[in-house]
Amino acid sequence: QVQLVESGGRLVQAGHSLTLSCVVSGRTFSSSPMGWFRQAPGKEREFVATISWSSSITYYTDSVKGRFTIARDNARNTLYLHMFSLKPEDTAVYYCAARSSPEYGATSRADEYDYWGQGTQVTVSS
Numbered sequence: 001q002v003q004l005v006e007s008g009g010r011l012v013q014a015g016h017s018l019t020l021s022c023v024v025s026g027r028t029f030s031s032s033p034m035g036w037f038r039q040a041p042g043k044e045r046e047f048v049a050t051i052s053w054s055s056s057i058t059y060y061t062d063s064v065k066g067r068f069t070i071a072r073d074n075a076r077n078t079l080y081l082h083m084f085s086l087k088p089e090d091t092a093v094y095y096c097a098a099r100s101s102p103e104y105g106a107t108s109r110a111d112e113y114d115y116w117g118q119g120t121q122v123t124v125s126s
Contacts, residue, residue: 002026002115004096009120016086016124022079022096022117029053029115030074031102036081037110038092038122048094049081050106057106063089086124093119 008020020036035050049060049070058070069082079096097113107113
């Protein structure tokens with residue numbers, strides 16, 4: 001059974017930093033792109049960041065560029081999201097996702113991911 005389990009979400013003050021982790025079990029996605037998405041209350045799920053299997057390609061949504069960094073450790077089957085200078089508008093449930101088929105690049109499209117975690121809550125207070 002494939003599982004993606006996020007952790008690291010919590011309540012933090014604006015301007016602070018936080019790192020989210022996503023541990024994969026049941027199979028490896030070391031040859032596939034992975035990504036982070038988020039969903040704020042009353043809003044649709046949105047793309048945050050994606051990374052290719054080799055970590056050579058990364059994409060970010062404009063609102064987090066320069067503040068968030070996506071990383072992966074294929075040996076540990078773990079995906080990370082390092083978040084700096086957090087803002088109240090970053091408050092959301094954050095989900096990690098993995099594409100099933102091997103691919104060289106990265107993708108921001110949610111419909112191109114096959115496996116999803118259950119999410120971890122990040123709350124940023126002003």
